[in-house]
Amino acid sequence: MNFSRRSFLAGSSALALSSAPIIGRAQGSDKIIFASILDLSGGLDIYGAPMAETTKMAIDDINAAGGLLGREVELKLYDAQSTIQFYTQYATQAAAGDRAHTVHAGITSASREAIRPTLARFKTLYFYNTQYEGGVCDYNTFCTGSTPAQTVAKVVPYAMNKWGKKVYIVAADYNYGQITAQWMQRFVKENGGETLDVEFFPLDVTNFGPTINKIQTAKPDFVISALVGGAHVSFYRQYAAAGMNKEIPIASTTFGVGNEQTLISAEEGDGIIASYSYFEGANNPANTEFLARLDARLGAGRPVMNELAVRSYEGAMLWAEAVKMAGTPDRDPVIEALRTGLSYNGPSGAVAVDAQTAQPPADTQLVCDLVANPNQSTFLFENGLAAAGIK
Amino acid sequence: MDLVVAVLFQLIYVISNLALISLGLAIIFGMMRVINLAHGEFLMLGGYTVVVATNAGVNIWVSMLILAPLVVGIIGVIVERLLIRWLYGRMVDTLLATWGLSLLLVGIVTSIFGASTGTTVSPPLGVVRIGDYSASGYELFLVVVTIVLLFGVWLTLRFTKLGLLARGTMQNAEMASALGVSTSRIYMITFGLGAAVSGLAGGLLAPMTGVLPTIGATYIAKAFITVISGGSAILAGTTAGSVLLGGINGVFSFVAGSTFGEIALLMAAIILLRLMPRGITGRFFRKSI
Numbered sequence: 001m002n003f004s005r006r007s008f009l010a011g012s013s014a015l016a017l018s019s020a021p022i023i024g025r026a027q028g029s030d031k032i033i034f035a036s037i038l039d040l041s042g043g044l045d046i047y048g049a050p051m052a053e054t055t056k057m058a059i060d061d062i063n064a065a066g067g068l069l070g071r072e073v074e075l076k077l078y079d080a081q082s083t084i085q086f087y088t089q090y091a092t093q094a095a096a097g098d099r100a101h102t103v104h105a106g107i108t109s110a111s112r113e114a115i116r117p118t119l120a121r122f123k124t125l126y127f128y129n130t131q132y133e134g135g136v137c138d139y140n141t142f143c144t145g146s147t148p149a150q151t152v153a154k155v156v157p158y159a160m161n162k163w164g165k166k167v168y169i170v171a172a173d174y175n176y177g178q179i180t181a182q183w184m185q186r187f188v189k190e191n192g193g194e195t196l197d198v199e200f201f202p203l204d205v206t207n208f209g210p211t212i213n214k215i216q217t218a219k220p221d222f223v224i225s226a227l228v229g230g231a232h233v234s235f236y237r238q239y240a241a242a243g244m245n246k247e248i249p250i251a252s253t254t255f256g257v258g259n260e261q262t263l264i265s266a267e268e269g270d271g272i273i274a275s276y277s278y279f280e281g282a283n284n285p286a287n288t289e290f291l292a293r294l295d296a297r298l299g300a301g302r303p304v305m306n307e308l309a310v311r312s313y314e315g316a317m318l319w320a321e322a323v324k325m326a327g328t329p330d331r332d333p334v335i336e337a338l339r340t341g342l343s344y345n346g347p348s349g350a351v352a353v354d355a356q357t358a359q360p361p362a363d364t365q366l367v368c369d370l371v372a373n374p375n376q377s378t379f380l381f382e383n384g385l386a387a388a389g390i391k
Numbered sequence: 392m393d394l395v396v397a398v399l400f401q402l403i404y405v406i407s408n409l410a411l412i413s414l415g416l417a418i419i420f421g422m423m424r425v426i427n428l429a430h431g432e433f434l435m436l437g438g439y440t441v442v443v444a445t446n447a448g449v450n451i452w453v454s455m456l457i458l459a460p461l462v463v464g465i466i467g468v469i470v471e472r473l474l475i476r477w478l479y480g481r482m483v484d485t486l487l488a489t490w491g492l493s494l495l496l497v498g499i500v501t502s503i504f505g506a507s508t509g510t511t512v513s514p515p516l517g518v519v520r521i522g523d524y525s526a527s528g529y530e531l532f533l534v535v536v537t538i539v540l541l542f543g544v545w546l547t548l549r550f551t552k553l554g555l556l557a558r559g560t561m562q563n564a565e566m567a568s569a570l571g572v573s574t575s576r577i578y579m580i581t582f583g584l585g586a587a588v589s590g591l592a593g594g595l596l597a598p599m600t601g602v603l604p605t606i607g608a609t610y611i612a613k614a615f616i617t618v619i620s621g622g623s624a625i626l627a628g629t630t631a632g633s634v635l636l637g638g639i640n641g642v643f644s645f646v647a648g649s650t651f652g653e654i655a656l657l658m659a660a661i662i663l664l665r666l667m668p669r670g671i672t673g674r675f676f677r678k679s680i
Contacts, residue, residue: 041501173650201649204609206600207408209401209530210644210652216524217394230603238599241527243518263601265513 031074032067032329034059034316035094037105037115042082046230046258047107050309051129052077055104057297058316068323076100084114091115095122101329102319104129104312109175113379116141125331129315130308131257131276133179135380137368140331142338142353144315146277146307147364148183151253155275156187156224159251162273164221165193170211170235172228172254173200180226180253196220201232208235212242225252233263240268249273259304278348280305287347307348314346318353339370393522398645400521404530405644406637407537411596412610413617413629414540415589421618421625422561423581425475426486429493430614431607433586437463437593438602439500445512451598452515459594460587467586471579479564479578493607501604514598533595540588545626548680557581558680616660622670627679631671636660 036055039048059075067073076098078090087106094100095118103119104127106112112128119126120140127142134147160167167188171177177200185195196218199211215223227235236255239245251273255261261269280291290313294302303309319334321344326333343352357368370376412434419427427433437459444454474492478485516528548554560567560577568574600606617636621628639659644652667674 199648202653205649205653206606206609207405208649209404209526210398210641211649212526213394213397213401213524213645216397230601230605231609234600237514237601238527241514241518241529241599243525243527247525268513 031072032069032323033076033098033100034073034319035076035078035090035098035100035103035105037078037080037087037090037094037103039082039107039111040077040079044082044107047130047308048079048082050303050305051107051312053298053303054294054305054309054313055316057294058313058320062316062320068320068329069327071329073320080105080111084111087111087114088118091118092122095119095124100124101323101331102127102334104315104319106130107308109133112136116379123331125319125334127315127319129312131311133176133183134364135179135368137357137364137370137376137378137380139335139370139375142315142318144311144318144351148180148253149364150277151275152180152183152187155251155253155273156184156193157191158275159222159224159249159273160188160191160193163249165191166196166219166221167193168196168215168218168220168223168248169198169226170223171198171200171226172232173202174228177226177228184224184226201227201235203229204231206231206234208238211235212239212244215244215248220248222249222251225250226254227252228254229258230263233260236260236264236272237268240264245271251275257306257308259306262304276307278305278307278310282348284347284349286345286349290347305347310347311351314344314348314351317346318342318344318351393524397521397524397526400526400530401645402638402641403534404526405641406633407534408596409613409617409637409640410541410629410633411533411537411592413614413621413633414544415585415587415592416614417618417621417625417629418544418585418588419582420615421621421623421628422557423479423578423585424482424561425478425582426482426489427585428486428489428611429470429496429607430489430589431609431611432493432496433463433467433589433607434593434596434610435500435602435604435607436466436496437590437595438597438600438606439504440590441594441597442512442602451512455594455597456591460591463590463593464583464587467590468579468583470586471582475582476575476578497604497607504604512598527599529598533599536595540591541626541630544588545680548626553577553580613656616657620660620663620670622667622672622674624672624676624679627676628670628672631676635663635671 036052038052039045040052056075059073062068062073076094078094080086080090091103091105094103102125105115106128107130109132116126116138120138126140127144129144131145131151132143132147134149136143169181169184171181181198185198188195197214245268249271253275255272256274256276291305322334322337322342323329325337325342338353339355341352341355343350356371357364368380415433416427416430419425419430440459440462441454444458445451449458470492474488475485478488514527514529516532518525519528519531548558556567556572556577560572560574564574617632618629620636621632636656636659640652640656643655672679
């Protein structure tokens, strides 16, 4: 057989050339890529670590049920280390490098706003699974967390009914706290109450003594809190140390979502009312089953479940339902499927997507209409509610 | 009237709080000229000592007043022997080294205890009633402890042999050495004492603020600003700096809210250092300790 080195090289390089695109396509069609970017270290990991656990569980559940459209789903999990810069970097990596079919990412609003434009530019479907201040109006972005019109609108009338009409607001000094405080004032007013004072605190404040004096001077019927992060937990301790927890009760839209109840003693936290779309104690079959499987996965030391963690699971499942309905993981058909009002029965009950705002129907409906203007990509509350014409 | 008393009490608490978190730094930075960026972490370690010891069944007073300073003091001595003693007289290098140390300590504590730690240690002592107002009895206790601590450090520096040797060594190490003082030992003891005072402060604050691996970051800037504003006399300086800055912070926090309280504190420090670049004790109480 006449087999020269030259012909071998020519033949093998031709094979290499021709096989490259086949390999590329094979990778593309084999697996569906699900990317997740969360803070698994740094100050925000109290939120991020449980979210990552439930995301992993969701992908395992999908694959255990035979994957999607007969294809395996592969999870690419990135740790943004509580640093915004890594969010942008990993979003680009997920969209351009991994060719992810969907990216579920972000904890703070700042991280969401950092990656939303990147993912829109790469036409990569984006899910944000955290409770937030509302106002994102974006064709490409699905926000599954609850917003002030869902939490504040419930807790304010309930607390006013229970305790009285004079309210004192304490909130964290960044956009979540500022915007949530505006909603609180609005709902207090709508329910015929009076806001005595609104106070904002930088995230590293640990001495709340002057505020406790002011609350004692103002004598509200109750205090409502949108305080955020580890340092602000001091408020609840010092409030209890001054004996105030027995005199003026507290309602909150944030107490518990960072598992604050496990950071202070039972007496200090006793009596605080919080409003969420999910509590671990929720008594329904889906939740019981979910928690049992979580226990089996993670054992006794597993994190306490809160809305962020459960919504991360449900966000992944909503997306999976949409892929099944669309018959393809491609972005546009999946978005179309999601916007049919698709719903999923999860541990927190039935969650459905609102076609008008691409998230659970809420406050954002007042300003956002993606049916009329599908190509929007804005964050309407960026400069407070006045910018959106609500205040 | 009740309000005036309640606000005044709060003001005194804010001031003593500032003095408490700054005193350890005043010894290490003000006296020894070591820019200790790990000061916040010394406070944090004091807090963790209290939480761990109390959860293990140790009496809370024992863990706050004895264990916290002891543990952090020992850590301070180890740090001084391994790291700081090579760096005396090289201020900028101490900054870099202690910054690294701060990151290391945060990392170690995070990997042992996780990012959030249940501090189920409530402030002991009940509630103090001031007419219509109430304050925590523990805050009153902290004010008393701060005064006792300041007085104790003053007595040590002013009247004991150790205090005399320490002051002499910090003023002129070569001369002290020539006179037969083991300066290396004095440096080690002084650094250890500074760390112990920080540990005590962190331990005492733990029931009020809780503990987090990163809680040091909330103290470090304020402690440095207080010590620098105070100037070279560490005790008089720290006290004067705390009274001035804490007073301004407290008043503005009460009148305009916490955000403005923090801004006012920083503004006051900037103006003060513009007018008195060497701190308060660079101009007043110059002969004091």
